[in-house]
């Protein structure tokens with residue numbers, strides 16, 4: 001298991017109060033309240049269509065929450081007077097389909113946002129970018145276009161691209177679901193190392209091995225509600241809620 | 253070569269006579285000789301002559317198909333037969349169109365007309381040759397083209413980006429209205445309306461400005477649609493991952509979407525630009541001395557078609573690089 005959060009004085013990173021989200025009449029998130037502390041690695045699991053992606057996307061306002069508040073480091077990001085672009089630079093997001101920019105090479109993908117958003121000098125951004133590519137193990141592909149990379153390599157570059165903004169929080173939305181089985185491991189390894197380095201992470205994933213190894217908290221999100229949460233051991237070994245048991249029996 | 257064909261006969265079965273070189277080589281020579289020396293001249297073209305022409309064409313088509321469909325035949329032979337089609341039709345046209353070919357040079361390629369000076373004796377025109385007038389006209393056309401190309405591109409880019417990013421209902425309505433209206437208006441009509449009716453409203457525009465304005469408005473409407481489809485072809489995931497990195501909508505557009513759209517948009521854009529250059533000719537209706545206007549004046553003054561031919565050649569030569577570019581871009585996009 002990743003390093004335990006310093007339980008003496010946990011620093012609050014994300015606090016969510018009564019988050020609700022409607023798509024027109026469709027009620028997708030039905031009141032979510034939770035707090036995530038610095039250095040925590042939270043795994044979110046639940047049946048498809050339960051609102052996991054929407055939950056993540058509300059937390060950096062790729063989707064507008066319908067009601068409720070989301071505090072990132074005590075700033076309410078649902079307040080429309082804040083600059084959401086500024087907040088997003090602190091939150092990395094990795095998507096299921098990698099979404100690398102196909103017209104740029106791997107290293108250019110990684111450098112783009114630091115140079116144009118953070119105004120880092122290109123040379124510095126490149127150095128940092130190469131360092132990150134080394135960390136995710138694709139240095140040799142730095143000058144390649146996404147088209148020439150395998151799915152696993154693309155996803156690792158996508159992780160490096162997010163890390164290049166030096167985020168404080170990382171969201172992962174099913175980062176290995178689109179990958180061939182033999183490439184899942186390489187991406188999970190990168191995520192595990194990141195978790196061990198103390199990054200605050202929220203991961204939507206059904207990779208049970210990873211969840212047990214790397215995360216210190218599991219949330220079960222069913223039908224727009226968190227029906228159960230706790231450490232992986234608690235949730236997997238002694239689930240309390242009947243619907244949790246039903247769901248786990250399908251995936252375990 | 254004949255040898256190798258003979259050897260392959262065993263493998264491919266019997267080679268029909270019309271595919272054999274013993275037939276094809278003599279055929280080419282005899283056919284060429286017959287068509288050049290034996291075909292009746294136009295004055296003696298009776299029913300029998302027409303029949304001969306038809307038979308000649310049918311025979312040629314038959315042999316042409318036989319050669320083109322034969323995988324064993326070398327490319328140069330196929331090319332000769334394909335080229336032969338052009339030569340034969342050229343020859344038929346030359347002989348039977350009834351044209352007075354001896355006068356073609358005088359009426360269509362008369363350099364003497366182009367060298368003359370003093371057309372209509374305007375200003376210092378007494379020393380200005382018609383060549384110079386035509387080149388001035390070309391420059392005027394290029395000026396109109398470049399101005400309206402730049403302006404319409406900027407206008408269309410702005411409208412397309414605003415439409416996608418701001419995505420405001422009312423704004424979109426007006427942009428769509430503009431696009432629909434100006435795609436439906438013929439440019440000649442718009443030119444005349446602007447030129448002859450705006451003065452009543454107290455707005456006086458020079459012919460040049462009128463031309464640029466009308467072409468810009470129409471081209472802008474078309475290009476807006478071209479750009480919009482290019483932008484919308486880029487998946488929304490691309491915008492989302494750019495926004496998730498903290499980019500503003502404009503930055504995501506500039507750094508992520510537009511660079512990808514360019515590849516999609518460039519072929520239709522180039523085609524629109526070619527069309528725009530050709531449509532500068534429509535400015536002749538408001539008496540701008542561009543290529544068509546000048547050429548027609550010279551043509552009727554000298555009763556000679558040479559200026560028109562020169563004008564047409566000017567368009568062709570100016571547009572050749574663009575048409576080539578369009579073809580190459582189109583091909584590259586298909587192969588990508």
Ligand SMILES: Nc1ncnc2c1ncn2[C@@H]1O[C@H](COP(=O)(O)OP(=O)(O)O)[C@@H](O)[C@H]1O
Pocket residue numbers: 023026028046047048049050051052053054055
């Ligand atoms: N942009 C959207 N517009 C309308 N409905 C949506 C949109 N995004 C998601 N939904 C709906 O919200 C529900 C939850 O989706 P999602 O958050 O993607 O679930 P999960 O990630 O858990 O599979 C689904 O029923 C889905 O169809």
Ligand SMILES: [Mg+2]
Pocket residue numbers: 052053054173174
């Ligand atoms: Mg999802």
